[in-house]
Amino acid sequence: MSLEEVALFSIVQAAGWPIWPLIFCSVIALALVLERLVSLRRARIAPTGLVTEVIGVCRAGIPGPEVIDKLAANSLLGKVLAAGLRQATRTNDPELLRRAFETAGRSAAHQLERYLNALATIATAAPLLGLLGTVIGMIEIFGAQAPGSNGTNPAQLAHGISVALYNTAFGLMVAIPSLMAHRYFRSRVSGLLHDMEQAADQLLHRLVHPQLAPSQPNR
Template identity: 65%
Template sequence: MLSIIQAAGWPIWPLILCSVIGLALVVERLMSLRDRRIVPAKLLDEVVAVTRQSLPAPDVIAKLHDNSVLGQVLAAGLRAISADPRLNEAALRQVFENVGRVAVHQLERYLNTLGTIAAAAPLLGLFGTVVGMIEIFGSQAPTGATNPTQLAHGISVALYNTAFGLIIAIPALMFYRYFRGKVDYFALELEQAAERMVPHLMRFAVRTAPTSATPPAGT
């Protein structure tokens, strides 16, 4: 491997840096975007069962918040209806929407960086190819003689950098698409959970009776 890096020349080092960062991001996202950490299978049903008769205590809501990303969304709705029993349905939906946006933003963390690596790696490989081609043409002496060592090094730089760029870009792009699909799936699950919780929590809202109009004088 060291001999390959030496043969590829200095343009290979940005690609190596991209590969290290990309691998770290892939491992981090694989660990973070697990179903049990985002949308545990039975959490929503458990919350609905617990809140069937009454709203839970603040410490229970705090534990729910620390459970998962879905728990954060559900806990936000429970806290909102507990803090303001006169909350209307539109305001409750807005609470879920706001916390859902924050949750999705957290799920998308580092994905732009991974996508940038997938897009930039082939360009860095192309840059190395151009550098190699420059060295190839530089090996041609004005007298027409060719320096075989410099010629071979230029060819190595051109080919190795192109190959390394593709080796880095293809997996990075595949994982980027995979993680993007998972984030979209999780976002849909959070939205559906919020839609289910809104009518459930509105049962605990205090209905404000409409104010009757005062009859005109003389009637």
């Protein structure tokens, strides 16, 4: 082990058991951040030009079930557009079409926001866990002082307090990146949802337009 690894292990040992929940939170937060980075890629959620391609296909009529199923498997935006196309094969009522898009959009929003609440909870709870660990450490330090003793060693007391503060520092080290990641992902989700809503509106407009009224599915 390197000197840095030994020093880090010594700090963890000195901080006591309250630091272990923080270590667990840091591992969970890192896993959530990596998962969201992979899952919220634009190519996986709302590929550029997909709605234009779908509208172009719809000029010849509503595509068949095989094409719609392929569209749904393309991306999350594809699922939303496919839901509207499936409804269009049954009716061209604008209200029913809008409801189909909105229902699929709510499902997509739920999927995009998955794990963000957990990340926000870690960002909120980590400083409190660190403060709890510091308080416990301070209680142990002052409780260990022998009653009736003539005095205490100031250097030893200062060292004990600094060790107790490790928990607070580590809690902030977990909370700050988690909060920044949560804000970033929240902003990214909002942008993706806006793009998906715009795409759904474009396809809805084409489906209810008199010159582009949906026909029977191709067979």
